Amino acid sequence: MALTLEQFNSAPATQALQWLDGLYEHSPWIVERVLPQRPFVSLAQLKAALAQVVRESSADAQLDLIRAHPELAGKAMVSQSLTVESTHEQGKAGLTDCSPAEFARIQQLNSDYNARFGFPFILAVRGARGLGLSRQEIIDTFERRVHNHPDFERAEALRNIHRIAEIRLNDKFGVEPVQGNEVWDWHEKLSQHSDPGYAEKGQLTVTYLTDAHRACAQRLAQGMRDCGFDDVAIDAVGNVVGRYHAATPGARSLLTGSHYDTVRNGGKYDGRLGIYVPMACVKALAQAQRRLPFGIEVVGFAEEEGQRYKATFLGSGALIGDFKPAWLEQKDADGVTMREAMQHAGLCVDDIPKLQRDPQAYLGFVEVHIEQGPVLNELDLPLGVVTSINGSLRYLGEVIGTASHAGTTPMDRRRDAATAVAELALYVEKRAAQDADSVGTVGQLQVPNGSINVVPGRCQFSLDLRAPVDSQRDALARDVLAELAALCERRGLRYTLEETLRASAAPSDPALQQRWEAAVQAQGVPVFRLPSGAGHDAMKLHEVMPQAMLFVRGQNSGISHNPLESTTNDDMQLAVQTFSHVLNQIANDQP
Numbered sequence: 001m002a003l004t005l006e007q008f009n010s011a012p013a014t015q016a017l018q019w020l021d022g023l024y025e026h027s028p029w030i031v032e033r034v035l036p037q038r039p040f041v042s043l044a045q046l047k048a049a050l051a052q053v054v055r056e057s058s059a060d061a062q063l064d065l066i067r068a069h070p071e072l073a074g075k076a077m078v079s080q081s082l083t084v085e086s087t088h089e090q091g092k093a094g095l096t097d098c099s100p101a102e103f104a105r106i107q108q109l110n111s112d113y114n115a116r117f118g119f120p121f122i123l124a125v126r127g128a129r130g131l132g133l134s135r136q137e138i139i140d141t142f143e144r145r146v147h148n149h150p151d152f153e154r155a156e157a158l159r160n161i162h163r164i165a166e167i168r169l170n171d172k173f174g175v176e177p178v179q180g181n182e183v184w185d186w187h188e189k190l191s192q193h194s195d196p197g198y199a200e201k202g203q204l205t206v207t208y209l210t211d212a213h214r215a216c217a218q219r220l221a222q223g224m225r226d227c228g229f230d231d232v233a234i235d236a237v238g239n240v241v242g243r244y245h246a247a248t249p250g251a252r253s254l255l256t257g258s259h260y261d262t263v264r265n266g267g268k269y270d271g272r273l274g275i276y277v278p279m280a281c282v283k284a285l286a287q288a289q290r291r292l293p294f295g296i297e298v299v300g301f302a303e304e305e306g307q308r309y310k311a312t313f314l315g316s317g318a319l320i321g322d323f324k325p326a327w328l329e330q331k332d333a334d335g336v337t338m339r340e341a342m343q344h345a346g347l348c349v350d351d352i353p354k355l356q357r358d359p360q361a362y363l364g365f366v367e368v369h370i371e372q373g374p375v376l377n378e379l380d381l382p383l384g385v386v387t388s389i390n391g392s393l394r395y396l397g398e399v400i401g402t403a404s405h406a407g408t409t410p411m412d413r414r415r416d417a418a419t420a421v422a423e424l425a426l427y428v429e430k431r432a433a434q435d436a437d438s439v440g441t442v443g444q445l446q447v448p449n450g451s452i453n454v455v456p457g458r459c460q461f462s463l464d465l466r467a468p469v470d471s472q473r474d475a476l477a478r479d480v481l482a483e484l485a486a487l488c489e490r491r492g493l494r495y496t497l498e499e500t501l502r503a504s505a506a507p508s509d510p511a512l513q514q515r516w517e518a519a520v521q522a523q524g525v526p527v528f529r530l531p532s533g534a535g536h537d538a539m540k541l542h543e544v545m546p547q548a549m550l551f552v553r554g555q556n557s558g559i560s561h562n563p564l565e566s567t568t569n570d571d572m573q574l575a576v577q578t579f580s581h582v583l584n585q586i587a588n589d590q591p
């Protein structure tokens, strides 16, 4: 019989402690310390409280917790001295069935890891879906993590311990993240479609209107029909649009969605999570034969990443009347124009202007997106509420000095363009850090025709500055540009600088943001607010209607635009519940 939260909340402390025995390996103190916080409204709240106890404990206590775990590949496996839980988990992952070469590799990694960090390698081997990682995935993770910085790796070990505890808790309480599992599986199936050249290598690349892209659209459309949407169609730019009607005709709709294209060799969840989470919510409504006083319109945007054509946000842009006809003549790397690609896909270019939505017909736009950053992962928080999508400014520049002999030019006579840009990069790093939530990056730094024995005479560079509000972004840019002028003056150099992009910040609509916050709180999860450093489709809709976003934690420090991008079935479950809560809030407030 599975334990219920009510039983856990009301049981004597000794009983509650006994029920959760083995949750954290040989470390009952963690559960002990959360018991006074009972009653818990949800398992998510209990999980967050447990993680908080570990966060607040001393470095020594954390290290003891890590060391209390058996080595994944060490003696413990051979001697069968694992706890019942660990034996079960490692058996599921198939680590007991290694080839001699795999076993030798794991042993080697294990000894390297121990020598470097002084604690055992801990991995939640049941993985993001809870079904178990393959041996290859385990070995790959091991190989990657052995190079981590020791401070980071200690935190990563703790995060894996929390994931192990999460799965154990689900087992003990007989809880299965059914919707989270389904959403996870949908992503997996969609990721089977990938562009040629990448598909063969097992990499995910879906660029605008390729065969894989059109297959994704078909699959999304069919998925929406299977969920019970009333109308499903692929529009004139390839967006997949599903509508779930309101209880009464003519009612306004809530607009939501995200993109299904990807960057090259990207992750499975970037964009797609924002399509599948609301689809799962609509599926639940349709199954319950429930209509809300407003419609739900879910859009899988065809293009956001600007990979095949330089037409970023094409999909969401079309909805606000911001499709630029000049884009149609752009050519991809093979010389195929966008117009030709659209005709080939059976899209009617003439219909694009009709895609523009009337903002009055909508309650606003909400978007769920994987965070694509390390913040939530680091704080052990599954969800975050977005306060603003950062405004950004981009520049391309060049510093011009004098190329001279590296051997004969004394240090005080040099006109070194590269060290000037290096100085600028250091200034950007320092200046951006002074603000809350500003970021600045010199991502490109090139010495054209540079030589090992020549002082750099020219240095080309890029500059990317972002902040949650435009005034903060502009102040940052002012200081950085002043510093560039000053350091060039001091070093006797010239420079050029061209602004290449200026995008306004998109602060969240306070009322919609408040809905996300209330919904997150209702899950028992601490409400955490953060700006979005990356641009999203919500930025485009922001131009015509109120918008607010929800972020979902990414594993592996939130890495994105990378195949390592990952999020768990449990976090997806919470995202679905949170979205459903927002729908219910709006339903309850509608006259």
Ligand SMILES: [Zn+2]
Pocket: 259, 270, 271, 304, 369, 536
């Ligand atoms: Zn995205």
